[in-house]
Amino acid sequence: MTTSTSLPLAGKTALVTGASRGLGAGVAVELARQGASVAITYWSSPERADSVVKAITDSGGVGYTIRANNAEPEGAREGVRDAVAALGSLDILVNSAGAGWFEPFPDTSDEHIEHTINLNVRGTIYTTHEALKHLPNGGRIVTIGSVTAESIPFPGGAIYGMSKAALVAFTKGLARDLGGRKITANIVQPGPIDTEGNPASGPSGEFLAGLTALGYFATPTDVGGLVAWIASDQAHFMTGSTVTLDGGWTA
Numbered sequence: 001m002t003t004s005t006s007l008p009l010a011g012k013t014a015l016v017t018g019a020s021r022g023l024g025a026g027v028a029v030e031l032a033r034q035g036a037s038v039a040i041t042y043w044s045s046p047e048r049a050d051s052v053v054k055a056i057t058d059s060g061g062v063g064y065t066i067r068a069n070n071a072e073p074e075g076a077r078e079g080v081r082d083a084v085a086a087l088g089s090l091d092i093l094v095n096s097a098g099a100g101w102f103e104p105f106p107d108t109s110d111e112h113i114e115h116t117i118n119l120n121v122r123g124t125i126y127t128t129h130e131a132l133k134h135l136p137n138g139g140r141i142v143t144i145g146s147v148t149a150e151s152i153p154f155p156g157g158a159i160y161g162m163s164k165a166a167l168v169a170f171t172k173g174l175a176r177d178l179g180g181r182k183i184t185a186n187i188v189q190p191g192p193i194d195t196e197g198n199p200a201s202g203p204s205g206e207f208l209a210g211l212t213a214l215g216y217f218a219t220p221t222d223v224g225g226l227v228a229w230i231a232s233d234q235a236h237f238m239t240g241s242t243v244t245l246d247g248g249w250t251a
């Protein structure tokens with residue numbers, strides 16, 4: 001990777017939560033490819049986190065792994081503080097940590113409900129609250145939501161979709177609260193993304209692809225490219241926006 005200042009994110013520092021695999025990993029690698037120094041958080045997959053950072057450093061970038069439990073308020077806050085200590089500053093926050101189950105609501109356990117809300121909603125809130133102590137004027141906050149916040153064309157998505165819909169309102173409120181500091185807050189809502197947890201070749205792949213207009217899955221790099229653009233100076237006038245990258249899922 002070249003360190004040329006012509007790179008869109010050259011000189012910027014970024015934290016991507018939950019980026020030891022899948023979509024978050026793709027975002028982290030793309031931010032680094034475009035010039036940012038990147039810290040990623042993980043909880044239970046140190047080897048995977050190390051492999052993401054190795055991909056960054058092998059290409060000439062700067063990357064760090066941070067162990068943080070984003071499902072706990074203090075864990076989320078500590079992850080931000082440790083990332084800032086490693087990076088020296090924080091210009092970009094990407095809230096990517098998230099999980100959930102697709103199962104009929106009457107059969108959903110309290111454990112699944114609480115974990116989904118704790119990680120997807122509370123984790124994002126506390127991470128962002130802590131990050132705002134460090135983000136400069138003109139900083140960037142990008143949250144990874146889901147197309148299920150707008151459309152769930154199959155059973156089983158009530159709790160997961162609810163948790164992602166909450167992030168839309170949170171993002172819009174942030175945009176208003178942070179406008180005076182010129183910090184932008186936006187949310188990206190992906191449709192089917194080809195990851196280990198949801199492979200295009202998996203048992204649900206053909207069904208999910210069929211719910212899009214294009215008929216195929218996107219990749220983590222596709223999401224990473226969009227996030228990197230939102231984090232760049234080109235998107236300085238974009239805030240409070242919900243950006244759906246779904247192949248026509250909601251068309």
